[in-house]
Amino acid sequence: MLALVVLLLSHLAAASLTITIPTSNLLPNPHALPASTHATLTTLPASNGDDHLLTAPLSHISTFAFRDIPVQQGSYLLDIRSSEYIFAPYRVDIAADGSVLGVWETFRGNPWDNRGAEKYVVDVAGKKQSDVVVEAKLLGRRGFFEERASFSPMSLLKNPMLLLAVAALGLTFVDPEMRAEFEEQSRSSALTGATGNAMAGGNFDLAGWMAGTSPGPMANAEPAAGGATGRDSGAATRRRG
């Protein structure tokens, strides 16, 4: 029975620190956190090699409870470890008797003395609180996956080239006058195109030349060089037009 009393006494001497997870927009249900989520208190080990890395697993009421904080005075870094959710790190100062002096928000990559919002500080005048409860602060959520662009007909319709073609088509069908004008224009341009190409050889058909089906630029530049070639080239270009 004596051992039990001693056990209980040692319980009372060391303070406990509890971190609760509030519901938020990012995390509407803290109970959905995976079981591997845990909190750690870290600092440089003291010379006596005492326990300086403390871990608290996630409890069924979505809290992390550090019971029996060992008596090592110092300033601890409190992290909540979760791969998906990012929590703000806290600074926890612990007195020589193991009681919590204060809890502040801290900023990674900033001086340790640069303390943020105060979460808890010990009441100097009043008696020490043995159970400190602070609320965790959720900063963000990691997205692990790349979103695959899904196929949708709408995205196809939004294509500017398609829109242009549709607009042109629409105009020709809507306005008969314009259509007539367009037809006339296209007839004349087709005509000029067909003849113009044959005469000037301006549009050199590189692919055809490389394939050997159409003559090189020199063949067109010198129409006198062989009548047969000239006629062939004319036919070829007309076909293209």
Add this chain to the structure above:
Amino acid sequence: MRLQAALFLAACVSPVAAIFRDEVNHIDFHHALLGAPSPDSTFFVKPSSASNASLLYTISDKSILGAINPRDGALLWRQDLSRSDAATGGASLLRTSDGNNAVVGAAGQHISSWTAQDGKLIWENQFKDGVVADVELLELEEASKTSGPRDSLALVAGESVGFVRRLDGATGSVKWEHKDESGDVAFQVSSSPTEVFYISLQSALLKGHKVKVTVLDPVTGRQIRQHVLNSENDIATPESVLFVGANVASPLIAWADKAQKALKVNIIGTKQVQTINIENASGHEIRQITIHAPHKLNSLPHFLVHYVTDNGAWAEVYHVDLKSAAITRAYSLPYLQGQSVVATSNIDANVYFTRITESEAVVVSSASHGILGRWNIEDSPKERALYAVSEAISKGKSVVVRAAILRESGAWDLIRNGQTEWVRHEGLIDAVAATWIEPQIQESLAHELEVEGHESLVGAYTHRVKRHIRDLEHLPEWLKNLPQRIISSVLADEVTNLDSFGLAKSVIIATKAGRLYALNTAEQGAVAWSVQVEETSQWDVKSIVTRPGEATIYVSDGSSATVNVSTGEVTSRSAPKNVKLQSIISFDSETTIGVQEDGSLATTFEKSEELLVTTSADGRVLGWSGRDNKSPAWEFVPPSGQKVIHATSRPAHDPVASIGKVLGDRSVLYKYLNSNLALVTAVNEKDHTAGFYLLDGVSGNVLHATTHDSVDTTQPIASVMSENWFAYSFFGDVLDESSAKGYQLVVSELYESSIPNDRGPLDAAGNYSSIHGNSGDSLPLPHVVSQSFVIPEPISHMAVTQTRQGITTRQLICTLPESSSIIGIPRPVLDPRRPVDRDPTSAEAEEGLFRYAPLLEFDGKWYITHARDVSGIKTVLSQPTLLESTSVLFAFGGDVFGTRATPSQAFDVLGKSFNKLQLVLTVVALTGGVAFLAPMVRKKQVNLLWKAN
């Protein structure tokens, strides 16, 4: 805000290649492991009274508590109960009961309760005065009616003192305790609906133990009565007790006499010991006796005794009369050749025994010997089954049973209706070494090509023609498979089957338990074979060297074993030598050199172009030249007080695509490329400093050195090196007012000169030497640019992705033990030339540099393990493939995880978004359109020409 800015910038600049959701389980695989489940701590239990389906709960020999979905063998949650600080000893225990939504686990001094559904902590308690020897959930008659949390009974065994403690089901606090200071061995605790029994073993006068039963009041813990059973002739050690019944209507304690002629059974709480004669009809010596009894409170008081001989097994079923406490034999299950295991299950009060042999599974009721169900087991593994747990469901008049069986190999499989539903290879846990194996087929082709290369022109030509003619024999088969291949390639998930590009690699893994596994990364890490090479629990494999078709495993005691990589058959072994090796180095498949603990070489070697750098147990670094290695060529001793803990070098395959870095103004910074670099980590535990030294491996000169103060040397310090850069991470504490507290990652790049377009002293030199120079120390020191980042988590291991040509950007692969993940940080993010305290100039922005931020928050896209919980990883291997974009990764140590990394995205592979069918249809539609329109257009043109003329 700062965080968001950093994340945004990181996302903008680096081409992050995250995994798509539909690629999960396609390009990656994961074996989430627990370790071998403990026999008495594995149960099928319904997690809550509302749920119909039960889950499989276990605590493993590694003290990992976990819940498995019996449907597919997936791990639902797990908690590692092992503590490094706590005194070890005592088994890991787990107790659950149906519909309670709480599982109570104990390991060492700690006992904790977890929600059965999702594995969250309900309470935990630590007993500083001893280890937890036994746990039972108290099933009192009045308590079982309510569904509230059950109190538990914990037996804590200290040094010559034992405590029985009743723990509150909601808080874990001690309600009462019974202290036993008699010096007896605290053995077990058991309970009946009305009483608590504390069973201890009292040393008898001469030899053996007497069983002492102390009956306690469950409400107050007061001792009601005590009696001693005379068992000293039979029980020599606590292991001699076969069974102590847990939470049954008639808990019993059983042991056998030494000659194994009689079984002694005592109903706990009564004083008489009943003797049951063992009728051994088989004539073989009994190897093992196990007793199976239901654990449920209201089940029938029946139990089964299973006798195993070398060749076969049989079982006897006994009934207990609750009033007279008499034990009567009901029936027996016949002697069958081969192995067999028995499992107990309940449907309400009825008890069913499932007997699983190599060929069949049989279910009988405890009340009568009629067979309720019999299934033939197809393709049963031939490995010996160690034990099984089962669950019975009544289906009309018959009973359906599923049973999870642990095999000797560590495979844990579930059999339902004779079919193997799933297999979990729990033996893969604690892998100590792994390596990629080269398939033999490619090697034969390489050999043929080599022959051709060495022959005369005509000879090579005829050889080649012959080879092609020989290849023609595969043509009919190829043609036959062609339609199927086309169809499957159109319909397949992946656009191209990438297996032929070296993505289908096999890995050979050696575990601490002396087993060797081969996994196929193409088949989601399926186990191709596994073989027990050594009967040990501490197999200290130092290196695995592969040759085409075989692999040799080198162990620290100097022994080795060679296995065939396609079958796992051990082809040769070599005996251990009287050495203790810290590592084994292989230059090629023939020469291996052991390095002893003091850093010296076990054997000398003759390779003039090679050099070795070793670390010694007393914290020095030694350099060995290949020309003369009787004594070290140089020795590096870190500054006083520091001890070398780790040394790393550039990976063996580390191609450099470009020797310089082109800057925004088109000038070039030349990389300092030296293949003989070694990065040495030395720590001073007393004043918390860590030094990082960059050594030249030929001369031992220190090229660069940094020291960090206030470093926690007990936390992991990881380091890695590749190309012209190195990185390391550590936990740094506050030094002065301006310093931060947290984990840091330092990246350094080495350049030949600080000035662009300048190669320093090396510019004009045709050759250079590390040792002989014009002006003493000839090798110029590199220009080192460093930047350090504060990172949110510790890094326990670092690796670098390796690709075939090294053109692809590298990723720094970091293992995060705290969040059980692996991330790949893109190198551009870790560029130490990022401008500090100013925005980049346009030239710098062109280079891809962006503003430095001290905090490096890990982007979710960097997580190559994404949402998986990959814990216990010790090493990550990277291997190039034939595709430049892709590197295959394999992580082992606790869990086993494999994936493909594409640091610059899969630029040479068509992704899943590429739809072959759509492309074909588009081409067909266009062809159709052209065929339809062409005559029309031609006609119109002809008409036009006529009209014009």
